[in-house]
Amino acid sequence: xxxVKQNSPSLSVQEGRISILNCDYTNSMxxxxxxxxxxPAEGPTFLISISSIKDKNEDGRFTVFLNKSAKHLSLHxxxxxxxxxxxxxxAASAAQAGTALIFGKGTxxxxxx
Amino acid sequence: ETGVTQTPRHLVMGMTNKKSLKCEQxxxxxxxxxxxxxxxxxxxxxxxxxxxxxxxNNSVPSRFSPExxxxxxxxxxxHTLQPxxxxxxxxxxxxDLGGINYGYTFGSGTRLTVV
Numbered sequence: 001x002x003x004v005k006q007n008s009p010s011l012s013v014q015e016g017r018i019s020i021l022n023c024d025y026t027n028s029m030x031x032x033x034x035x036x037x038x039x040p041a042e043g044p045t046f047l048i049s050i051s052s053i054k055d056k057n058e059d060g061r062f063t064v065f066l067n068k069s070a071k072h073l074s075l076h077x078x079x080x081x082x083x084x085x086x087x088x089x090x091a092a093s094a095a096q097a098g099t100a101l102i103f104g105k106g107t108x109x110x111x112x113x
Numbered sequence: 114e115t116g117v118t119q120t121p122r123h124l125v126m127g128m129t130n131k132k133s134l135k136c137e138q139x140x141x142x143x144x145x146x147x148x149x150x151x152x153x154x155x156x157x158x159x160x161x162x163x164x165x166x167x168x169x170n171n172s173v174p175s176r177f178s179p180e181x182x183x184x185x186x187x188x189x190x191x192h193t194l195q196p197x198x199x200x201x202x203x204x205x206x207x208x209d210l211g212g213i214n215y216g217y218t219f220g221s222g223t224r225l226t227v228v
């Protein structure tokens with residue numbers, strides 16, 4: 001049973017528009033959430049994170065929103081750029097309990113110019 | 114070198130072979146991990162080491178055997194694998210298990226093909 005779910009395998013967006021990637025989780029013990037970005041032939045790289053005590057975290061063009069009651073988080077990229085085209089993984093952990101990160105299947109984002 | 118380095122980048126092995134994947138981190142991290150990425154599946158956590166001790170083993174078949182001789186090195190020993198074990202094997206390290214401090218740092222992975 002997947003604890004972290006990314007139900008959209010792919011997303012296509014035009015350059016300059018907003019990209020919204022979604023993630024749902026089932027484990028109420030999760031208290032730390034991260035987004036990773038992966039290019040082909042490379043390992044995932046850390047993008048942005050959010051603690052369960054917050055509902056929003058922003059870093060430049062990237063914003064992560066957390067809705068604890070819905071067990072849902074989303075990554076917003078504004079404005080989207082062709083270089084953002086990659087696979088985006090959502091990950092979660094029960095950080096205070098010291099458990100390792102659990103990842104979703106990933107969403108492939110394609111940004112066209 | 115900096116970051117997390119994995120060797121080899123690509124590996125083709127027969128089902129009766131024995132091979133090892135190597136991971137090295139130069140970040141001074143305390144925890145290291147092996148993840149498996151198969152097509153259309155989540156990254157699957159295989160093994161977790163914290164301060165050189167295995168702390169988690171997610172029901173991985175015994176044909177995969179990890180080894181962590183020190184805090185900078187992690188190996189995955191492979192023996193009598195099956196074709197369905199073909200995947201991208203990713204090593205990662207972190208300062209803490211939960212990834213609070215900047216998450217995990219991943220290597221580029223080893224693309225394994227079992228024939």
